Amino acid sequence: xxxxxxxLDKRQQKQRKADVEARKQKRLPWIxxxxxxxxxxxxxxxxxxxxxxxxxxxxxxxxxxEISLQSLHDKNAAKDDFYAYYYQPSCEHCxxxxxxxxxxxxxxxxxxxxxxIEGKHDAWTEYKVQGTPTLIHFKDGKEVERIxxxxxxxxxxxxxxxxx
Amino acid sequence: MTDSVTPxxxxxxxxxxxxxxxxxxxxxxxxxxxxxxxxxxxxxIADVYSFGLVLQSYDLLPDPMIKPLAILLPLVELVxxxxxxxxxxxxxxxxxxxxxxxLFTFVMISKWGVVMPYGCGCFGPTxxxxxxxxxxxxxxxxxxxxxxxxxxx
Numbered sequence: 001x002x003x004x005x006x007x008l009d010k011r012q013q014k015q016r017k018a019d020v021e022a023r024k025q026k027r028l029p030w031i032x033x034x035x036x037x038x039x040x041x042x043x044x045x046x047x048x049x050x051x052x053x054x055x056x057x058x059x060x061x062x063x064x065x066e067i068s069l070q071s072l073h074d075k076n077a078a079k080d081d082f083y084a085y086y087y088q089p090s091c092e093h094c095x096x097x098x099x100x101x102x103x104x105x106x107x108x109x110x111x112x113x114x115x116x117i118e119g120k121h122d123a124w125t126e127y128k129v130q131g132t133p134t135l136i137h138f139k140d141g142k143e144v145e146r147i148x149x150x151x152x153x154x155x156x157x158x159x160x161x162x163x164x
Numbered sequence: 165m166t167d168s169v170t171p172x173x174x175x176x177x178x179x180x181x182x183x184x185x186x187x188x189x190x191x192x193x194x195x196x197x198x199x200x201x202x203x204x205x206x207x208x209i210a211d212v213y214s215f216g217l218v219l220q221s222y223d224l225l226p227d228p229m230i231k232p233l234a235i236l237l238p239l240v241e242l243v244x245x246x247x248x249x250x251x252x253x254x255x256x257x258x259x260x261x262x263x264x265x266x267l268f269t270f271v272m273i274s275k276w277g278v279v280m281p282y283g284c285g286c287f288g289p290t291x292x293x294x295x296x297x298x299x300x301x302x303x304x305x306x307x308x309x310x311x312x313x314x315x316x317x
């Protein structure tokens with residue numbers, strides 16, 4: 001192998017090394033970006049997991065006295081004096097009202113039972129529910145009075161206090 | 165100076181009108197896909213528990229999978245929605261968007277006519293509605309849009 005060939009070989013090796021380095025350099029932003037996205041996903045996932053558990057606990061506790069439509073019929077058939085709170089899990093107004101209405105009823109010793117009517121068209125028609133939340137006072141198997149929509153806590157408090 | 169400009173670069177610098185139109189159409193599709201996926205992700209992230217209820221209402225997954233999927237899906241949508249807006253990642257993201265939308269299409273077809281208590285849940289829980297052409301059509305359009313971005317040369 002002549003000196004010229006050796007030099008050429010060295011130059012080619014050097015060029016190949018430079019190419020590999022350049023490719024590595026080109027990959028760096030991708031690797032860095034992927035790591036950042038991965039970290040963000042892990043952190044975000046952890047927050048969402050906490051949020052999921054907290055909401056689940058709150059919802060389960062809040063609606064622990066929930067009754068089915070059949071139980072509601074049974075209560076009316078038995079002519080019980082009670083309050084049916086019609087709500088939907090996806091209803092934004094219910095998310096505001098439930099946290100103060102349900103504990104308030106408990107404090108005032110009012111028998112309030114949440115009824116989930118999400119997707120239950122028959123219930124909407126049968127009880128003439130225009131929207132959620134709706135609070136209906138039943139007595140002797142009949143509706144006595146009701147409150148439609150989101151109201152201030154004072155309105156519900158008055159409703160319970162002045163119950164017929 | 166003029167020697168440094170190759171004939172190829174001269175051709176590329178003045179695109180034909182049709183090519184230019186295709187370019188802008190692709191940009192518009194990427195923007196729409198990005199906006200749809202980002203909005204979809206944000207509505208689910210805002211109330212991840214309700215999205216879990218939506219997933220449960222489809223009755224296709226075992227209960228232990230509901231929570232992980234309710235968390236993972238919005239995050240994946242967020243990443244894909246953001247990635248499709250950036251040119252270097254747009255094609256990979258459109259592949260992901262296409263596959264996810266195709267999966268959603270099959271799920272929607274499997275529930276055709278069924279009244280879902282939270283609606284299709286595409287953008288979080290909504291009114292109870294039966295699955296129909298609008299729900300399937302939305303996903304099919306997303307698949308087509310993603311395909312156009314993916315296969316554009």
